[in-house]
Amino acid sequence: MTRDRVAKLSLYAILCAGLLVVVGPFLWMLLSSFKPEADIRSVPPTWWPSTWTLDHYRDLFDRLDFPQYFANSAIVAVLVTAGNLLFCSLLGYALAKLDFPGRKALFLTVLGMLMVPGMVTFVPQFVLVSNLGLANTYAGLVLPFLAGPFGVFLMRQFLLAIPDDLIEAARVDGAGEWRIFWRVVLPLCKPALATLGILTFLSSWNNFLWPLVVATTDDKYTLPVALALYAIGQNRIYYGLLLAGAVVVVVPVLIVFLALQRHFMRGIATTGLK
């Protein structure tokens, strides 16, 4: 009995320590966003604000056209996520379950694309978007990210585990290919879709360089770009503004994560099994 309790207690102690390491920086970010600038810079760093101030938040909402940037970020992230869920699962399904000439070559191409660092394709991609007349448009912000090799790979790997018999059975029952995909395969993919969804949303929400370069007027900036504009100066960083902005930027991600958490966990568990 006592041995069990000791084991349990030490387990909780370890978990708490781990939690502290993970949550600590976020907690500091949250608390510090209410501190005066001098307080944030104090060494050694303090947890509790010596005086509470809302100045940074006021600054943030006064100086930034916040609703505009928030809307831009949300539009881009939602469209990119939706596109990835659709296209990556379609291609992943084709690569995993359909037999067609060149399937292997196509899969190898996808794998090859995974190995190319984004920096290499960055400028050609921008030149392309610009020549298509899409600079400074939502299309320019969204289109290049609608599908990605990582998502295709993830979906294919997950789809491989779905038994062929299930698809065969649907075919025997007279379902067309589209119907099989929508009604049989996709519902089984929820965990993988949730995983892909949150990863895509996160990377799109946090993307900085692409929106910075594509948007040529401030009204197309996304949140990270706007935040960098106001919080990072030529020779100094405005920590208060930066931290307040970071808090506000993190909230939507937290909401998406909590909403998908159940599926997400299962997704990780199942991908781990294989």
Next chain:
Amino acid sequence: MRYRWLAVATSAALVASMAAGCGRDSGGGQEAAKDVAEGKASGEITVWAMGTEGEKLGEFAKAFTAENPDAKVSVTAVPWDSAGQKITSAIAAKATPDVSMIGTTMQGEIAKTGALDPTPTDLFQKDSFFPGAWDTTVVDDTAYGVPWYVETRGIFYRTDLAQKAGFPDGPKTWDDLKAMAKAMQTKAGAKWGVNLQPGKTGSWQSILPFGWSNGAEINSDDKYTFDTPQMTEALTYYQSFFSEKLSPTNLPEGALEPAFAKGEIGAFMSGPWHVGILNEQGVKGKFAVAPMPSKQSSTSFIGGSNIAVFKDAKNRDAAWKFLQWLSKPDVQAKWYQTVSDLPAVQSAWDDTALSGDPMLKVFGEQLKSAKAPPAFPTWTQLAATFDVEAEKVCVGGSDPAAALKAVQSQADSIGTGS
């Protein structure tokens, strides 16, 4: 400057590849500037400006459009972070605005792509700007754009501690700086006499002024010259502050100002923006600024930003007229009052807002002789090497002469890029 190493590295690589492949390379020779048509400016002028300048310029430019009713100035504020990447990508896609602000240290690589329009000689007088600032616009003997605002470095010191240390007027010479730093620790209770940047990104901006003050030049014509006896002596002097425990080698980011406020650090080297930060920290009235301590001369670093017109500008003549307006002394003085940018035009300093401030006066004097590194296209790459070697010297205690030799051999192998 410190936070942009990644952007600088990527844009440097980018520009190198563009200069090789784009075929619009400025070619290495002098380029002739076209004159600008007479009359008032008209049409839309699109401008990119970074940070605070971008935030405030649109409103400020209303005075220009009042004088030129047919013109419209559209300003896009661009974050400092990765600004170089944005500009070079726009150049690659031929999607540039008419005008862009260009940080002085980016000037060489951007001008080298051939995308900037040479400065029309009929509109601007070289002599009206600080000479060091004008030099930052010149690449291959051609000026591209004009200096917009400047900044330079001096020694910030606690007046109360300096008094106790026996230097009530601050340090005047190299020997003074060393003696004051020592006395601040022994007589005035400071933990560190003076804070100097121990290598790392941007440290060349602190180290080169000591070299220049010792008569060193880091380039002669079209060659880098790092491993000179004068530069070695300067770096040895700089290193001694760390080896004699007068300067900290591992001060965390953001720790300088609070430590200075508490009197733990007696002095540090920095630029005009620190006046505002220190006042926020509650040290107002307890500090002063001294010019660079002199050896053969007192020569500091000149930084800031230029503003240039692109060759692909849709509204070139109006763009240059806008820049001409920005360079007027009274407009420059008014711009200082708007965003605290120090004027690049010398006569703007006669304005009482500038000449009446004792701390600004120090910077103003310093600016007359301050220097910038050459606007060679490879400069940002080389600066990164310099910073790494400087860190080995300051923190690791390696031999200054060997470090400079390493920088020089890197310089010899990549060349100036012109």
